[in-house]
Amino acid sequence: MLGYAVAVSLSCLVGIAELVSRYRDRPTTLVRVPSTWAYVLINGGAGAGSLLLLHTFGWRFGVRSPDVASATQVLVASLGSMMVFRSAVFTVRVGDEDVAVGPSTLLTSLLAAADRGVDRMQAKTRAHEAGEIMRGVSFAKARLALPTYCLGLLRNVSAEDQADLRTAVDALAGSEMTDGQMALNLGLLLMNVAGPDVLRSAVDTLRAEIMADDPDPRPVPPPRDGRVLEPHAEAARSNPDE
DSSP states (O other): OHHHHHHHHHHHHHHHHHHHHHOOSOGGGGGGOHHHHHHHHHHHHHHHHHHHHHHHHTOOTTOOSHHHHHHHHHHHHHHHHHHHHTOOSEEEEETTEEEEESHHHHHHHHHHHHHHHHHHHHHHHHHHHHHHHHTTBOHHHHHHHHHHHHHHHOSOOOHHHHHHHHHHHHHHHTSSOOHHHHHHHHHHHHHHHHOHHHHHHHHHHHHHHHBOSSOOOOOOOOEETTEEOOHHHHHHHHOTTO
16 A cells, blocks of 8 residues: 555656646646646556556566565556656647647646646736836836846756747837836746746846836735726725715
């Protein structure tokens, strides 16, 4: 029974690690998304099922000692289930896209559902945090300084992620949005890499250098009933006679 517990735990840890790597800014949000639990449990079930097959067919991999054979079976079941559930039997060409058909299709579908669930759950909070942190920041002044400073604060951002961030910032700079709109989107891009806490600290440190000449001092009201209210709307609610 201990072997099954270890196999399930190892398989679940692989699923958890994969999910956490996809949502680095707010990994705790995963707890509230049902599809992420399904993804982790399917990984654990695959590990338990693989170990059951090994016990059923008596595969000991040439090991004579019962304890060593049990440990080997647990490791093989855990690692084997990871590979099997991430494999494809064949690939089908659908339009201009290659679609893998096999056990990996199920995990891919669950990951897509987790992506949508986490995005919907984080959207309200991210909108409020980005507006609050980047209020009054000039995109023209922060375009180079703020991303560079945030990446300098983080020591383990991959070269690929840094290149993607630079490409996205350059695309923002070439858009027709206003300076304030570009600053807000810059904040969202940096939150994806660094998270809201690091971004807030970076903006506070560079505030004197990156603030717009005429910053808007109005605060962003907190979300209410799933919506972020504008300051004038909040004032209208508090003064219904006006």
